[in-house]
C-alpha cells in the first residue's frame with residue numbers, strides 16, 4: 001500500500017527538523033468560497049495538513065469559537081457535498097486534507113459511501129473525535145479498502161490499555177488532546193501534553209500530533225519540541241470570524257499560518 | 268372479561284439487556300470523546316460494585332423511603348376514567364407525590380450516592396422541565412455536594428418556578444443560549460463542562476439516555492416505579508393491567524414503570540411522545556414516531572434528524588419532552604414490538620391536563636398530561652372492562668403559567 005499524503009507530509013516535516021503544522025477550518029465558514037480560499041492560503045503559507053471540519057448540529061467537543069462558526073456554516077446551508085468540494089480543492093492543490101467529523105453525519109451518509117466519496121475527492125481520511133474503537137463498526141475495514149487514514153484521539157485521562165487499543169487502530173497519525181477540555185485557545189500549553197505524547201509513543205511509531213488549546217507561534221514551538229505535529233484550530237477560526245471582510249479573513253489566516261510555520265521549527 | 272391469573276411480581280435479572288458494552292440490540296453503546304472514557308469506565312465499575320453492595324442498597328432504600336416518600340401510592344382516577352377514558356378503569360401511579368414532585372428524585376438519589384462513593388465533590392445536570400434540576404439540587408443540598416444545572420434559556424422562561432427552586436436549594440443555574448435553547452442544548456453544554464471537570468465532577472444525566480452505563484443505570488434506579496406499581500395493582504384489583512401508559516421524553520419514567528411488566532406478555536406498554544403541533548420536521552419531538560436511527564449524545568438510538576444526519580429542531584409545549592433523541596432501550600422495545608409509541612399533540616395533552624384537574628383535583632405536569640391523553644385514547648379502545656395504569660410522573664405547579672396562557676384563565 002502506498003503512503004497517504006498525510007504520512008508523506010509528516011515525513012517531510014521530520015526530515016526538515018520541524019513538527020508538521022496541521023490547521024483546522026470548518027467547511028462553509030464564513031461561506032464556502034472564503035473557506036476554500038482560507039484553506040488554500042493556509043496550505044501555501046506552510047500548513048502541511050489541513051483538517052476540514054464537517055459542520056454538525058451538536059458539536060459537543062467544541063468551545064464557543066468553533067461551535068458558533070459551524071452553527072453559522074449550517075445556517076448558511078453547508079452540506080456534505082460542500083465539505084467534499086473543499087477537500088477536493090485542497091487536495092488538488094497538493095496538500096493533504098482530512099475531514100474532522102462527529103460520527104452521526106458519516107453514519108447517516110453510510111460509512112462505505114462516505115469513504116468512497118471522500119477518497120474520490122482526494123481526501124486522506126477522517127479524524128473522529130466521538131468515535132471509540134469499540135463502536136467503529138465497518139470503518140476500519142472500509143478505510144482499509146479505500147486507503148484512508150483513521151485518526152482517533154488519545155487524552156490525558158486515557159489508561160495505557162486504551163492508548164494501546166486506540167493507537168493500534170490509528171493510521172496517518174495519532175491525535176493527542178493536550179488537555180481535558182474542549183476546543184478553544186488557552187494561555188499556555190497544558191503540562192499534561194508532554195506526558196501523554198511520551199505514553200503514546202510506548203505503543204506506536206506513528207507520528208503523534210498535539211491539539212486543543214495551541215494557538216500562538218510560541219506555543220507551537222514549545223509543542224514541536226516533543227511532538228511530531230502541532231494542531232491549530234480555534235485561533236484560525238477566530239481570525240476568520242473577526243475579520244471585517246472575507247479578504248481580510250483570508251489574509252489573517254495566511255499571516256497566522258506563516259508565523260506558526262516558523263514556530264514549528266525545532267532548535 | 269375474565270381477569271388473567273395473577274402472577275407473582277416479576278423480578279427479572281435486571282441485566283438480560285444491555286450487553287456489557289451497553290447495547291440493547293443495535294442500540295445504545297458508547298460514543299464519547301476519549302477524554303470521558305476513563306470516567307465512564309470508572310462509573311460503570313463503581314455502579315456494578317454498588318449494585319451488589321448491601322450497604323449501598325440499604326442507604327439508597329432508606330433515602331427513597333424516608334426522604335423521597337416511597338413507595339408512592341397507586342390511586343384510582345374514577346371520574347377521569349368514567350368521563351374521559353371510555354369508562355375504562357384508570358389507576359394512577361403517583362410519582363407526583365414523591366419529594367420534589369416527580370420521579371426524577373429516584374434516579375438522582377442513586378447517582379448522588381454514587382458520586383459520594385467515587386469521591387467526587389461536584390455534580391452537574393441538564394434539565395428541561397426543571398424537575399431533574401430541582402431533584403439534583405435537592406439531593407446535593409442533602410448530601411453536601413456542589414451543584415450546577417444547565418438549562419436552555421427558553422426553558423428557564425417557561426419553567427421559571429423551578430429555576431427559583433434550584434437557586435433556593437443552593438444550585439447554580441446556567442442558562443444556555445445555543446440552538447433552540449432547550450433540553451438538547453443544555454445537554455451539549457453539560458457534556459462540555461464534564462469533559463473539562465471530570466476529575467472532580469459527576470454528570471448526573473436525568474434520563475435513560477447518554478453513553479453506557481447511563482441508560483442501564485438510570486433504568487435500574489427508576490424501575491422501582493414499576494416494581495411497586497405491579498404489586499399495588501395486583502393487590503388493588505387482583506389482576507394485571509391491560510395497558511401501562513407513560514410519557515416519553517428521554518424515557519426514564521416510562522422505562523421505570525414499564526420494566527417490571529416486560530415479562531408480562533399480556534400487558535401492553537404504551538409510550539406517549541410529544542406530538543407538538545404537527546408532523547412536519549421541527550414541529551414535534553416524537554422521536555420514535557418520526558425519527559430514524561442515528562447517534563446522538565453518546566448513544567445509538569432513534570433521532571429526529573434531517574437527510575444529512577443533522578439534528579432537527581424540536582417543538583413541544585412540554586419542556587421535559589422537547590428532545591430530539593430517546594433512550595436506546597425504548598428504540599429496542601419499539602423495534603422488538605414489545606412496546607408501542609404514540610404521538611400526542613400539544614392540544615390533546617392540554618385536554619388531558621384539564622381533564623385530570625377537573626375530575627380528580629390533581630394538577631399534573633404537562634409531561635404527564637401526554638400520558639393522560641394517551642390513556643384517554645387507550646381507554647376508549649379498551650372500554651369499560653379495561654384496566655389501565657398511568658404513570659403520573661410529576662405535578663404541575665411549574666406549569667401553571669403555561670396552562671393559564673393556554674386556557675386563557
Ligand SMILES: Cc1ncc(COP(=O)(O)O)c(C=O)c1O
Nearest residue numbers: 398516517518519520587660661
Ligand atoms: C414530570 C416529568 N415527566 C416526564 C419527564 C420526561 O422525562 P423522562 O422521559 O425521562 O421521564 C420530565 C422531564 O423533565 C418530567 O419533569
